[in-house]
Structure formats: structure tokens, C-alpha cells
Amino acid sequence: MTRSYRAVVIGGGVVGASVLYHLAKAGWTDVLLIERSELTSGSSWHAAGGFHTLNGDPNVARLQAYTVSLYEELERISGQSCGLHLTGGVMMADSPERMDFLRLTHARGRALGMETELITPSEAKAMFPLMNESHFVGALWDPVEGHLDPSGTTHAYAKAARVLGAEIELRNPVEDITQTPDGTWTLHTKNGPITCEHVVNAGGLWAREVGRMVGLELPVLAMEHMYLLTDTMPEVVEFNQSTGRELVGVIDFKGEIYTRQERQGILLGTYEKACKPWSPVKTPWDFGHELLAPDLDRIAPSLEVGFRHFPAVERAGIKQVINGPFTFAPDGNPLVGPVPGLTNFWSACAVMAGFSQGGGVGLVLANWMTGGDPGHDVFGMDVARFGEWATLRYTNAKVRENYSRRFSIRFPNEELPAARPAET
Template sequence: AEVYTDTWVTDLQQRADGTWDVITDRDHTIHAEHVVNAGGLWAREVGRMAGLELPVLAMEHHYLMTEPMPEVIAYNETRGRELPHMIDFAGEIYARQEGQSILLGTYEQDNRPWAPKETPWDFVFQLLPHDLDRIAPELEKAFEHFPLVGKAGIQKFVNGPFTFSPDGNPLIGPIKGMRGMWMANAVMAGLSQGGGVGLSLANWMVHGDPGADIWGMDVARYGDYATLAYTNAKVRENYSRRFRITFPNEELTAARPLHTTPIYDRLLAHNAVMGAGFGLEHPLWFQKPGLEPKEDVTFYRSNAFDTVGEESRTVRERVGLSEASNFAKYKVSGPGAATWLQGLFTNSLPKVGRTNLTAMLNPQGRIEGEFSVSRIGEDEFFLFGSQAAEVHHPRWFLAHLPADSSIEFEVLALSMVGLTVAGPHARDVLQQLTDTSLASNDFPFMAFRKVDLGMAPVWLSRMTYSGDLGYEIWVQPEYQRYLFDLIWEAGQQFGIGLFGFRALITMRLEKNFGT
């Protein structure tokens, strides 16, 4: 290994063969197969050298250290060990022993990003000015909850920056479509996370797999929607909730709404309680008219429970309509597409006009993705998968495209949106809107064809994850609003109702359908 100290990297340039030239200020260029961006406070700036905008933000963070405390010394002498680490959920504060003192830090509500747009290159081993008025509410709670700390002398206050991703977890792994570019950033907890991050990244670079499920740290969990403003809002929200108790099904509100579909206002008019995934708003459940569309989070049954049950029964007994746009959607086409996909998937490809379900494995046998594969030509396919993996999946596909291939891999995102109609009367509702026979013999389970519904050309799939008779309808966004109104009107005689993602998951589990 060669180590270059006191050497400033000024640029990163990728060659045609995918390798990198690391340009330095010493009139020296390092040619590298792999580049790891472990820039810390300067992660964004290093990323920008390669044309990347990373969702990382530095936050000011205060802590204090007391004078040596007799109570700490006595505890150590009588117990033979240090005080345990302490977290106060009510105050967003933490405390631990440091020598014979107590170190106490705050995650204040009135928090401040540091260098929100660009980190100065000359900031080295420096601290920031104290802002004690801003953290005073948290300190008051701390001294109330830990009275001995409040009575102790204060040895010093420290205010320094450290980096966060929007959800507070690290950003590690390879970058989609950028061979040899790796991330190891937003490691806000330092040494406590560093070993695991390093091990995972080393495994990934050497063996092609991190060695464990580290999705919560994968840089691919964020897409282009995670802009500077989005990152700022989500990091500040996360910082202020650092030690907050998180409840099941809790939805956070910062940086929302961002992406919406054409029926967003229709869903809100029906009192939808919205969730967000990968930047997109989608309906979780529909509150009763006249009540606030809000879920009261709890570790027990929330106020959504009965309503989700009613939505499920509507689908099981009559017919339900729902948004279906929160899937990742891809199109694969071109000579050799079928052969290429067959080499990636575990299941056989479907025939033209049909859909199959399949997993995609890596060489270690671990699952890289699960898809509905709909074949619309000999070498033309739609793939539907988890929306959360809308960067992860393309990263894998693009990394395994054959050299000099004419195969086209396209991320459709919101250029294709969807609706789901499910329940015993689903066929009755849609048959009113099309001249295409939807009878079981003519349009069987797992069929996938282009038909007209009213005046809208759609891709119609005879499947639904609720496990009922049902259809997924895939369209260009300009038709979704029209189709929503058309189907809603046609379904009135059959008692149609709206259902959300919670009901869909409930019904999927009842039918023992995998994710």
C-alpha cells in the first residue's frame, strides 16, 4: 500500500474503461480501480468531484463535561465499574462517564445545520462557538432529571459539527452506474459504527456482497429526490428526535409532500391518511368522514385498526379501488434482453402476454430483488418491484449489463402510474368499461395485455397482492385521474370502496403471499 499524507485531492475523473484518475495538488495523478469517498465533513464536496450530490448534512452538536464528581468516584470504587451510558427520552439528552466526570450532550429542538451548502476546506480540528441559550431548554431538563450533574461544576462546553444522513444511518456501498465509486459517509456515531462499516465495505469490494443485510446503511436507499433542501429538512427532524421513542407505523412529516400522483387531491378528498416512501405520497388508510385524517400512534391497536378492517372486508366481500403507483417500475428491451434476464432471475421468464414472479440472486445466493415480470414482446419486458429499491435494483442490473450490449434498461418511475381494483366484483366493474372480454377463459390469472378502459389505453394485469380476483392497471400519468373517476362511478352499483396500503398488507398476509 502507498500512503500519501498532506496531499489534497482536487478532482476525480473516470476513464472510458471505468477506472479512475485521482488528481492531486502535487502534480501527481493516482490511477485507481476503486475510489472510496470517506470524506466525512467533506463527503458532499468529494462527491461533487464525481458529479454526485450526496444526502449528507453536518449539524452543530453541544456537550458539556463536569468537574470530577465525588459521586462518580464513589460509584466506581464500590461497584468496580463505570457508570452505564444513560439516555433520557423526555429530554433528548444523553450522559456517560468520562474519567471521573460526567459528559452530557443534547439533541436540542432548536438545532442548527453547520455549513449547509458547502463545507470549508480549511476547517481542520476546530470547534464552533457555544450557543448556550439555544440549548438551555434541554439543559434545564437535564439538570432536573440528573440533579447531581446540575450541582456539579462545569469543566468545559464543546460545540462541534458531525454528519447525518436524512435518517441518521450511514451511507455506504457502490454508486449506481458509476463503476468503482464507493461511499463510506454519514457515520455519525464514529468508532461505535466504524468497524462494522469498514468490514461491510471491505466484504462488498472484495466479494461483491457486504456479508449481511445492511440495507439500513446502503447509499442506494435514497434517490435523486433527496436534494439539499430535502436533506436539510429530514436531518433536522431526525436530529431533534434522536432519542425519541418511535412507534409502529409512525409517519414523520418533514419534507412532505414531495412527489404526488395525479389523484392525490382525490385521495385527500376521501380523507386519506398518507404515508411516504422513496419521496412519494401514497394512501395508508382512509379515515371516516368528519374525523381528522391522522393516526394516533401507539404500541397497541391504533385508531386505524377498525377502519383498516372495514377496508379489507370491502375488498373481500365487494370491490375496492386503490392507488398502486408506489412500486418500482422498469422496462427492459432490445436484442438479447430475454437471455440476459433469464441469467439474472431464478424463475423462468413468462410467455408474451403473461406475468411471472421471480427472485434475483447474487453469486452468494442472497436475494437482490423480487419482481413481477410481465412480457410484452419476445425481448421486451416490464418489471415491477419494491419502490424502496428503485436505486438498488438498477445498480445491480446496470452493473451486469453485457459489454457492448444493445439492451435498454429504463427506470419508469412516475412516467407510469397505477391503480388496483380487487374483490369479487372487480371484473364486473371493469367489464363495463372495455370491449375486451375479461372472462377467466379469455383473460386468465397472470395475464398482462394492452386494452382500453373507457378512452384510456392501459396495460391491464390480472393479478393483485390482496389475493382476490383483481387487476392492476398501469397507465401514463395523464390518464390516472380520468380512470379513477371512471372506475369509482362504475363501481357504485357494486358498493365499491377505497382501500389503502395497510389493508393491502393485511390481506396479503391472510393469503400467505410473500413480500
């Protein structure tokens, strides 16, 4: 027997669950989320779980601020804790040029109504005493940063969507997608066909494969991303006991690393220059709750800087190294909106910062689908910004470039060399 829905969301990560919740909240309760395995069985489960509001694109920053403000509402509706830790965070400048960049970021944040503040290295050290402040010239404090429980947050979206009337179906992979002349979509799944008016591709690591079912080659590439967890550190325990607070998050641009407290130790992650794509042509369908082999040699240059800047971390034992794939678009922003040339086929993928951007992506897509307008300026995230020139070769080169420059100084209207000239 064929079941029918107004919209079906493919993918059970945080983005798919957010889209489902926002569609139901907008009044479309005849909607289904379908997932090949379990919720969070792609990138969401092994994410570091950090969130922040600052972004180089002010329109994306507004949506990130919305995402962070949404978590309290989700907890209230779902009864599910998101495991929120609103610690605040500091970005550290190691040079006058980087300090200029932080002043620009601060001015941008102020224009958006964010309560950021320029502070001294000593003031930053008071909030994160593991650092050697002599390596820095200044810092930017943002009180609306922190981390959460990725699994708990995804389930909060899902439970809230169910409360509003949406449905979720697990362990039922989509094997093919076809469209009838009247525009209705049919999802051919392991458990039988499902028809719908609208399809949302929130496939995460499998977004390319879902796109290929309808003749679409999305510019998406997964990158290996590593972070390590330390054993309990006496410096962390002492800070917690003496202040009653958690350590703040820190971004160290020079070391290309981010760090925050995890239990009574430290989580330290890198965006290393020697980055490595994962499954650049096809994502295996049987990949799930698995991690990739650690490769500390590849991130050694970042760790060496990190150990100089945060000497207590070098003395700590490493409890675990997490290496998992995350998807990126060529410019690092999500691919959101109606796919050109396909009726009622929508994209919600390449959201590499799902816990900063997932709520905003769900909001604008639900607005777009139910009301015909995203309600925000989403040019920087519109899937239509990439044309046929965004081939596998182009995507591979640009994603690697973007990943390796994540903590580099960005200049206005900067033109970067990778994959040129794709279109002249």
C-alpha cells in the same frame, strides 16, 4: 510520476480507516488511504466516543455488535490501545409509553442474541447514583455499551491496516477526480495524480464535496452537536472508590440527553429539538481541528430536565463545552455501497455513530468490493435508497427532523412530515 492502486479510500476518519483495514484483511493490500490533513481531523477527534449495539434496524444492530467485538482484535494487531471502557448502559423511561418502547427494544435485542434486561429505577440508580429515580418508571440495561478514545481507535484501525500491507498518505488533499473511458479513476492531488480501479468516498464532513467532483449530490448534512464536561465531582469519586467500578452510561429520553463518566466528572450531551445545521451548502476545506462556538441557550431546555433528573450535575462546575459538526443522512443511517451510475465508485459516509458502526460499515463495504456481495442485509444503509429527489432542500429538512427526534418514540412504518411531498 503517476502512482497506481487497486483502490483508494478518501478520508482519514474512523470510517475511512476501517474500510482500509477491512480491504487489506480481505486480501486487497494494494490499497491507499489519502487524507487532506491528519487522521481524525474531521469529526472523529471531537466525538464523545460512545458505543452501543442497540439500533431500531436489527441489521444495523448486528453490524454495531460486530464493531464493538472488533476492538480487541484491532488492539492485538496494531499494538495501539483503543482506550476501551466497557461500562454497560441504561436507557431510562419516564412514562408508561416510553416503558412500552423499552420493552419493544428489549424484545428486539433478545431476538438478536443481546443480553439486555428490564430493570427498576432503583436498580439503575445503584449503577448511576447521580440520578433522582423518582422521575422514572423503569429502565433497560445493556451490558455491551461504553466509550473509548476516538483518536486511539482511529489510529488502531490505521496501524492494523498498515500491518496488513495497506498504505496511508497524509496532508495531500484531493483536488479533482476524473475517469478514463476504460473505467480507471484518476485522483488529482496536491502531490500529483494517483490512478486506481476503485474509489471510496469516506470524506466525512467533506463527503458532499468529494461527491461533487464526480457530479454527485449526496444527501448529507452536518449538524452542530454539543456536549459538556464537568469538573471533578465528589459523588463520582466516592462511587469509584466504594465500588471499584466506573459509572454506567445513561440515556434520558425525556431530557434528550446522554451522559457517562469522563475522568472523575461527567460528560453530558444533547440531541436538542432546537437543532442547528452547520455549513448546509458547502464545507470549507480549511476547517480542521477546530470547534464551533458554544450555544448553551439553545440546549437549555434539555439541560433543565437533565439537572432535575441528575441534581448532582447541576451543582458541578462546567469545565468545557464541546460544539462540533457531525454528518447525517436524512434518515440517520449511513450511506454505504456502490453509487448508481458510476463504475467502481463507492460510498462510506454519513456514519454519525462512527464508533458503533464504523467497523460494520468497513466490513460490508470490503465484502461488497472484493466479493460482489456485502454479506449482510444492508438495505437500510444502501446509498441507492435515495434518488434524485433527495435535494439540498429535502436533506436539510429531513436531517433536522431526524436529529430533533433522535430520542423520540419511534413507531413501526412511521411516516414523518418534513420535506413532503418530494416524490409521489
